[in-house]
Every structure is written in structure tokens, then in C-alpha cells.
Amino acid sequence: MDLDVLFLSRFQFALTIMFHYLFPPLSIGLGVIMVVTEGMYLKTKNRQYESMARFWTKVFAVVFAMGVATGIVMEFEFGTNWATYSRYVGDVFGSPLAAEGIFAFFLESGFLAILVFGWDRVSPRVHFFSTVMVSLGSMFSAVWIVVANSWQQTPAGFHIVGEGMMARAEITDFWAMVFNPSSVDRLVHTLIGSFILGAFFVMSITAYYILRNRHLEMAKQSFTIALVIGVISSLAALVSGHVQANTVAVTQPAKLAAFEGHFRTGPGDMYLFGIPDAEEERVRLGLAIPGGLSFLIHNDFSTPVTGLDQYAPEDRPPLQIPFQSYHIMISLGMYFIFITLLAAFFRWRGTLFDKRWLLWVFVFSIIGPYISNQAGWIAAEVGRQPWIVQDLLRTSDALSKSVAAGEVLTSIILFTVIYLFLFAIWLYIMNEKIKTGPEDVSALAGAGAEGGMIETISTRTGTGGPSLTSSRGDEHAGSNGPGNSDSPADSERGKEEK
Amino acid sequence: MDLNIFWFVLMGVLLIGYAVLDGFDLGVGILHLFVKKDEERRILMNSIGPLWDGNEVWLVTFGGAMFAAFPHVYATAFSGFYLPFIFLLFALIFRAVSMEFRSKQENPRWRKAWDVSFTVASTLASFLFGVAVGNVMIGLPIGADMNFQGTVLDLLGPYPLLIGVFAVATFAMHGSIYLYLKTEGDLQKRIHRWMWTTFGIFLVLYIFSTMATLVSLPSAVTNFRDVPWAWVVVVLNVLAIANIPRAIYVGRPGYAFISSTATIAALTFLFGFALFPNMIVSSIDPAYNLTIYNAASSQKTLGIMRWIAILGMPFVLSYTIAIYWIFRGKTTLGKFSY
Incomplete structure (x- = not known):
């Protein structure tokens, strides 16, 4: 072309x-x-x-x-x-x-x-x-x-x-x-x-x-x-x-x-794969369910389908x-x-x-x-x-x-x-x-202190107020606060910080 | 009301909404590189962070409404402005991704690259909007089949280029006043100086553009003969412009912003008013002009679309007001900022 x-x-x-x-x-x-x-x-x-x-x-x-x-x-x-x-x-x-x-x-x-x-x-x-x-x-x-x-x-x-x-x-x-x-x-x-x-x-x-x-x-x-x-x-x-x-x-x-690849009007096959050939009007190297297309459309294996x-x-x-x-x-x-x-x-x-x-x-x-x-x-x-x-x-x-x-x-x-x-x-x-990855649950509790989504427990003290940089380090810094150790995610933190 | 006029007016409203709203965030983008510190650049970006996307939807809806109500205008303008609009698209793409991508890495070179891309894209988009408006004002080589018959070079005449620069200056001024409202402290003091500088540049270009319009397009004022009350808008426009330095001087930046908003709205109105009832003027033969009648959809479609607009616009306005209300006040950086 x-x-x-x-x-x-x-x-x-x-x-x-x-x-x-x-x-x-x-x-x-x-x-x-x-x-x-x-x-x-x-x-x-x-x-x-x-x-x-x-x-x-x-x-x-x-x-x-x-x-x-x-x-x-x-x-x-x-x-x-x-x-x-x-x-x-x-x-x-x-x-x-x-x-x-x-x-x-x-x-x-x-x-x-x-x-x-x-x-x-x-x-x-x-x-x-x-x-x-x-x-x-x-x-x-x-x-x-x-x-x-x-x-x-x-x-x-x-x-x-x-x-x-x-x-x-x-x-x-x-x-x-x-x-x-x-x-x-x-x-x-x-x-x-x-x-x-x-x-x-x-x-x-x-x-x-x-x-x-x-x-x-x-x-x-x-x-x-x-x-x-x-x-x-x-x-x-x-x-x-x-x-x-x-x-x-x-x-x-x-x-x-x-x-x-249905060339001639008549019962249609349903191919699982194949290579249609427009010149010869047939599908090469194909595997088909005979009459499958007719069945799909008309619930009958022999009803003609427009080709x-x-x-x-x-x-x-x-x-x-x-x-x-x-x-x-x-x-x-x-x-x-x-x-x-x-x-x-x-x-x-x-x-x-x-x-x-x-x-x-x-x-x-x-x-x-x-x-x-x-x-x-x-x-x-x-x-x-x-x-x-x-x-x-x-x-x-x-x-x-x-x-x-x-x-x-x-x-x-x-x-x-x-x-x-x-x-x-x-x-x-x-x-x-x-x-x-997502923040740890314990870090979120820290975020709660600065007005996060739900104002629950904010046991965390110190470790900086609202962060301006929102870098990863900061978020994790918050997670070291006390009172969060009951979180199951805490045990994973060691691996993450690498 | 005549449906064609209704839709012309509504298109005007959408365009004013877009120019006023995206105008300031394009302006913020134009000015972005003038602050150097990373934190200050973040404040600039975050001042428009929650808003720019909604502002841009006004443009998308303007385009959709044009496609629906005036398909010939849409087809003629978009295919006629082929390359400028392709570049406009790239500018809009880079603006969006610059804001989204910049904050994702700490690396200064990464951030610098997106800063430059943000400013270049914002400036280019503003400029191309102005060039498009300028070309529509002076008319395009439109043939009998409603198609553009020129080349891209025909779109880069002196008048459209002047309007392009004028658009950049206008949005920069609008953006600096917006930023003054959203910032505090030392940064705000510096932005105070920007307001004066950008206003000065705007004023000079406003005078030049007005003169150029009157000289090269005497027909731009013919509509005033039939509708004399439109002079009121001209007077209001001048008053709004005069009020900008006054409000800055007396320390009422809110009024300055309202005035720059009114200025942009008035200029957009006058653009539409000068064109009416044409939408694209043929420089070959006035008989080939695309008007609000010969370029429109059928009355049936315009009627259906009127209902869509009447149902939809209250929602649009309430979302817009709600978002501006929720994100009112000074911009501060937090964990969810760019």
C-alpha cells in the first residue's frame, strides 16, 4: 500500500x-x-x-x-x-x-x-x-x-x-x-x-x-x-x-x-484457529467445529449462515x-x-x-x-x-x-x-x-494525626508534623512510633525498607 | 429563541468558561520557571493541581458542542488548522503529564525536565489558542465546498501571531494574580512584582492588538451599528482592565482577579460578537462564509442538544463551584500533593 x-x-x-x-x-x-x-x-x-x-x-x-x-x-x-x-x-x-x-x-x-x-x-x-x-x-x-x-x-x-x-x-x-x-x-x-x-x-x-x-x-x-x-x-x-x-x-x-472466514453461504464452521485465504476462498491450516457457527447463531448445525x-x-x-x-x-x-x-x-x-x-x-x-x-x-x-x-x-x-x-x-x-x-x-x-507499594497500616495511623481519613488513635508523638516532602523515608519514619506494633504489617517492614 | 443563536451563545459561554478557568492555570504554567526552588515550584503546580483537569473539560465540551451543533465549523476549522492543532494536542498532553510525572521522582534533573516541559507546553498552548482566534478573526481561505484551501503558512500571518502573543500575556497576567491569591510569605511578595510586570506587558499588547484589529479589520465593528448596547461591554472591558492595577495597588487581589476574569470574558465576548452571525469567514468570497445557519446541525438535533445542555449545565456549574470551594485558600503541600 x-x-x-x-x-x-x-x-x-x-x-x-x-x-x-x-x-x-x-x-x-x-x-x-x-x-x-x-x-x-x-x-x-x-x-x-x-x-x-x-x-x-x-x-x-x-x-x-x-x-x-x-x-x-x-x-x-x-x-x-x-x-x-x-x-x-x-x-x-x-x-x-x-x-x-x-x-x-x-x-x-x-x-x-x-x-x-x-x-x-x-x-x-x-x-x-x-x-x-x-x-x-x-x-x-x-x-x-x-x-x-x-x-x-x-x-x-x-x-x-x-x-x-x-x-x-x-x-x-x-x-x-x-x-x-x-x-x-x-x-x-x-x-x-x-x-x-x-x-x-x-x-x-x-x-x-x-x-x-x-x-x-x-x-x-x-x-x-x-x-x-x-x-x-x-x-x-x-x-x-x-x-x-x-x-x-x-x-x-x-x-x-x-x-x-465463511466464504460461501451455507452451514458455517467455527474455527479454533486458521489462516483465511481470500484468493482461494478457504481457511488454511485451520481446525474447525463443523457447523459450529450455524449452531452458535441458530442453535442448529446445518442452518445456512450468510457468507x-x-x-x-x-x-x-x-x-x-x-x-x-x-x-x-x-x-x-x-x-x-x-x-x-x-x-x-x-x-x-x-x-x-x-x-x-x-x-x-x-x-x-x-x-x-x-x-x-x-x-x-x-x-x-x-x-x-x-x-x-x-x-x-x-x-x-x-x-x-x-x-x-x-x-x-x-x-x-x-x-x-x-x-x-x-x-x-x-x-x-x-x-x-x-x-x-501501599503504605503500611501503621503509617496511616500516623497520617491520621495530620487529619487523615479517620481521626482514630494517634498514639504517635514526635517524628515531625505535616511533612512537606512526602518522601518515602518520611512515611516510614512515622511508622516507628509506639502503639502500632499490633499491626501485622509491621513484621514486614524490615524487608521493605531495603 | 432561535436555536442557532442559542447554540452560538452557549458555545460562547463554554469558550468564556474555558478561557477564564484554564486561562489562569495556563498562566501558572507560563510563569512556572520563574521560581527556582523545588518547594516553590511544587506550590505553583499544586495551586492548580485539583483544578486544571476540570478546567480543561470546558475545552473538551466546547469541542464536543461544536461537533454536535456546528459540524461544518468543527470539520473546517480542525482540518484547516491541522498542524497547529496537532501541536496544540502535544502541548496539552505534555502539560498534563508534566504535572503528573514530575513529583514521582526526587532526582533534580528529572524534575527540571518536567518543569521545562510544563512551561513550554503551557506557553505553546496559549499561543496557539491565540493564533487560532486571530485567524478566525481575519478569515481563512475557505472555498465553496467549505474546505480550507491554504497551507500552514497562511495561518502564520502577523495579526494571528500578535494575537497569539497577546493570549500568552493575558494568561500570564491572569495566572500571576491567581498565584498571588494562593500563596503566602516571601513567594507571594515576589509574585506581587510579577503582577505588575505581567500587567504592563498585557497592557502594551492589548493596545497593539486593539489597534491592529481596528486597522486590519474595520468590519469587526459593523455589528455595533445594529446592536449599540454592545458598547457597554467595551466600556466594561476598559474599566475592568483599569481596575486591575488599582486593585493591586490598594491591596485587594481578589478584585484584581475578578477584573482579569471580566477582562478575559469581555474579550471573548467581543470576539464572538464581532464574528456573529459568521463562525468562519472566507477570505475568498463572503458567500462561502460558514454561518450559524449554513454550518449548523438540523433543528431537531439543536433542540435535543438544548435539552442536554439545560439538564447538564447546572451539574457542571455545581461541580465547578464545589471543587473551587473545597480547594479554596492558600496552597499547602501535603502527602497527596504533586
Whole structure:
């Protein structure tokens, strides 16, 4: 493919959206963990939970900042690179986007300030309320953007005004647009994907702590909370994925055909893996359940499923990318179910935290949900091609007319350099935060003296008042005070201070 | 009210909200390198720490509202300003991560690097906002198909560049007054001098920009003929500007901040008023202008969006007020600070 504006703009959008999508699902997933942890703290007044809540909040703040910074790029890019698309869909697509700003982003950003900076400025209840609001806000953002994207997959509630290059979609029924045939299914699936990511993220970090024998109590509690969320959402992803496949079969048959390499209309096979070959119209090196696709959609192994042969060559989606990303997503989904159920079994037996090999598996399993979330979206977006709005507007017709290839190439190079740089720094900072870990419960009791979250025992005397530097050393200095030795975390401190 | 006018006004309100609120935190960023000690730099960053994100949401919502209500303006402006807006994005990204990353390491070189990035990004963002406003004021080469027909060099004329510098000066002044309110002691004394310096620079550039506008854009005042009451805003603007040095002199920085807020609001209002009913003026042929009618969404969408705005704006205002109330008072550093 030569470097034309179309290819470059698609490349840039893929680059920036995939980078952006490293962060929002983690915000959504971690948000749930924060709500559960802080809620447990309010209920039990157990400082262990406070330490957890504060730690996840700190991690959340870094994730959220990256999500905001890379998210503005997306809003701009519709206009900068896809001006014709923006003119075409603005009447329909703009409202959810504006609603996202007014309803979700203001909510999130306002309460995030309290969440991160307000521990000692508001009461524990107001703080918890803020946590809930931030978590809801992050999900609201997902609502509106997934609605907008779903409208591109399954347009509804609109009519076309104007002709040729001046044609555009206008809303006729707002609620039909919002609840278009795919938006609920896709929203649910997106949120579940985010919960899985949040759960595996927490399990990865806490498994590492357990293996390193640090923050044991906090780590085990966090792991268990995340495991519960992980089991439920992994199973829910299977159900929601199945429902979604049924919708796609009706609304976007070409996409489903591309997912399964289903060339000729007739009973469809379900591949476990394979390499679709568009030239020969068959799947090479594949292993399939004969009639599996028909069974999936119609509960019958022989009912015909629409194949790619029903579509003119110029209307067919590409094959390789949707096929492979779809299968990667599904395989990983199965893996999540297997591994979380296995861990849940051992947790039930009480032996999970002695199974070092399994904990190591969890340390590295965080890569799985990252890949599956990205793969799912790649399948959804590439599977819709060559359309940017299904059956209405071709991606190749949607570009900005005033933007030259050189300009897009310039911005791609800059985005690549800057994003690689930011990603490296982000990983480094996350790694540092994780290595530092949560504060010990006893240190929190010290913080209570300066107006921490709950004004309980402040047996600590001396060792400096409010610290200006908040360096690690200072926090630990506070933990040497008397009266804290009953904390189980105290015994771990010797190891940490190295 | 005519829905198109309603949305034009609401866009104006969002833009004023953004310019006033993000104006001071951009200003803090512009001035950041003028303090040298780590602790003082932390105070500067933390003075806007809980607020900047919410302030920036005004811009995001302004963009979203433009996409929804005036998709042609959104498409034309964003694709026309391609490279400047890409750089604006980088500036906004670096501003955000500079604040987030700086505090995560003690190493002085690490912190210095993020300090520089914070100031450069804040200055660049302010400058590019000004350049965009300047270009919209003088008009762009827009063709019959509503698309920009120039190159990036067409966007860097003397008038837009002047407005770009003016925007930097305005936000720096606004930011210094804000900082004076949020600091104490020796740092505050030094910031007192900044207020005078930044006001002086602002005043000179204000006079130049006003003259340049009147000379190069006589059409900017045509709307005053139809709506004479708008002169009131001009008078208020001048009074607000005159009140800034008075309030600083008599030691009432709160009034000075209100005055700089009023100044920015009035300037933004006049920008919108001068344009109306156009949103982007074509320098090729006035027939190609993008107006609040030919560039708008359907009446149905504008009507739906009006409900979204009426439902949403009270929430927005209450969050904003609540956050500013919770984080009122002098900035102090604690364990949760950057």
C-alpha cells in the first residue's frame, strides 16, 4: 500500500486510539476495585482497606491522567483527519460526544480532584461518594462513546439529507439512535472487558507482592476481591460475547463472515484457529467445529449462515486482521475463565496463596486482557471496513480534503515518538509505584494525626508534623512510633525498607 | 429563541468558561520557571493541581458542542488548522503529564525536565489558542465546498501571531494574580512584582492588538451599528482592565482577579460578537462564509442538544463551584500533593 492520505490517516487513528485504549478500560476496571475497597473500609473501619484504597487511588490517578491526555487527541482527530466524516455524522454523532463532555467528563474531573487531593479535606463519606462518582463517570464516558461507535456499526434513528458529497445523516429519533441495534450489547461487552482488565491488573500486582512476601495481608485481600470480580466478569464476557455474535450475524453479516472466514453461504464452521485465504476462498491450516457457527447463531448445525459471496468484492471487509484478532480475543476469553476458576477453586480450598507457580502465572496474565481488549476492538473496527458508517459512508470518502499526506506523515512520526516516550515513562512510574507499594497500616495511623481519613488513635508523638516532602523515608519514619506494633504489617517492614 | 443563536451563545459561554478557568492555570504554567526552588515550584503546580483537569473539560465540551451543533465549523476549522492543532494536542498532553510525572521522582534533573516541559507546553498552548482566534478573526481561505484551501503558512500571518502573543500575556497576567491569591510569605511578595510586570506587558499588547484589529479589520465593528448596547461591554472591558492595577495597588487581589476574569470574558465576548452571525469567514468570497445557519446541525438535533445542555449545565456549574470551594485558600503541600 502506498503512503496516501487514506492509509496514513487510518494508521494514525489506529495508533492513537490503541494507545488511548490502554488507559480508559483500566480506569473503569480500577474504579470498581476502588469502590469495593473503600466501601469495605467504611463498613469495617479496617485500616487494611484504607491502605488498599489509597494505593489503588494513586495508581488510578496516573492511569487517568494518561487517559485524559490521550483522549483529547481522539476528539480532535475526528475533525483534523476525518472532516468529511464529521460533516456527515455530526448531526447524529455529535450529540453523544457533547453529552459525554457535559455529563461524564465534568463529573469525573470534579470528583477526581476530591479523590486524589481531598483525603484530608472532606469526610470519609464524601470521599467515598466521590470515588463512586468517578467510577460511574468513567462508565458514563464509555456509554456515550460506545453509543456513537455503535451507531457507525448499526445506524438507526436517522435519515439522509442532501446528495453526493453534500449528503449527511440527520437525527429523526434520538432514542432510536442511542439504543441502536448494537449499542447495548457492545456497551456491556466493553464494560465487562474493562472489569476483566482491572481485576487482572490488581491480581498481577498483588500476586507479585505475595510472591515477594510483601504487604501480605493487603495483597491477599485485594487479590481475593479482584478474583471475585475476575470470575464473574470472565463468565459474563462469554455470555455477552455470544449475544453480540448473534446481533452481528443479523446486523453485519459480512463482519461475522470475515471473523470466521465463511466464504460461501451455507452451514458455517467455527474455527479454533486458521489462516483465511481470500484468493482461494478457504481457511488454511485451520481446525474447525463443523457447523459450529450455524449452531452458535441458530442453535442448529446445518442452518445456512450468510457468507462473503453475498457481497461484491469492493464491499467485503479485509480477512486476515478481523479473523485473527477475533480468534485471539476468544481464546484469551476462554483462558480468563479457566485461570480465574482454577484460582477460585484453590482459594476456596485455602491453598491458593501457596501455589507459587499459579501466582507467577497471574503476574504475567495482565498482558492477556490488554491484548483481548485491543483485539476485540480491532476485530470490530476492521470488520466494519470498507465502511466508516456501515453501508452508508466509505472510509475512503470520509477524509479531510484540506489535509495533505505530508502533514499526516509528520503528525504520525511525532505521535509515534511522543507516545513511545510517554509509554516508557508511564511504565517506569507504574513500576516504581508498584515497587513502593501501599503504605503500611501503621503509617496511616500516623497520617491520621495530620487529619487523615479517620481521626482514630494517634498514639504517635514526635517524628515531625505535616511533612512537606512526602518522601518515602518520611512515611516510614512515622511508622516507628509506639502503639502500632499490633499491626501485622509491621513484621514486614524490615524487608521493605531495603 | 432561535436555536442557532442559542447554540452560538452557549458555545460562547463554554469558550468564556474555558478561557477564564484554564486561562489562569495556563498562566501558572507560563510563569512556572520563574521560581527556582523545588518547594516553590511544587506550590505553583499544586495551586492548580485539583483544578486544571476540570478546567480543561470546558475545552473538551466546547469541542464536543461544536461537533454536535456546528459540524461544518468543527470539520473546517480542525482540518484547516491541522498542524497547529496537532501541536496544540502535544502541548496539552505534555502539560498534563508534566504535572503528573514530575513529583514521582526526587532526582533534580528529572524534575527540571518536567518543569521545562510544563512551561513550554503551557506557553505553546496559549499561543496557539491565540493564533487560532486571530485567524478566525481575519478569515481563512475557505472555498465553496467549505474546505480550507491554504497551507500552514497562511495561518502564520502577523495579526494571528500578535494575537497569539497577546493570549500568552493575558494568561500570564491572569495566572500571576491567581498565584498571588494562593500563596503566602516571601513567594507571594515576589509574585506581587510579577503582577505588575505581567500587567504592563498585557497592557502594551492589548493596545497593539486593539489597534491592529481596528486597522486590519474595520468590519469587526459593523455589528455595533445594529446592536449599540454592545458598547457597554467595551466600556466594561476598559474599566475592568483599569481596575486591575488599582486593585493591586490598594491591596485587594481578589478584585484584581475578578477584573482579569471580566477582562478575559469581555474579550471573548467581543470576539464572538464581532464574528456573529459568521463562525468562519472566507477570505475568498463572503458567500462561502460558514454561518450559524449554513454550518449548523438540523433543528431537531439543536433542540435535543438544548435539552442536554439545560439538564447538564447546572451539574457542571455545581461541580465547578464545589471543587473551587473545597480547594479554596492558600496552597499547602501535603502527602497527596504533586
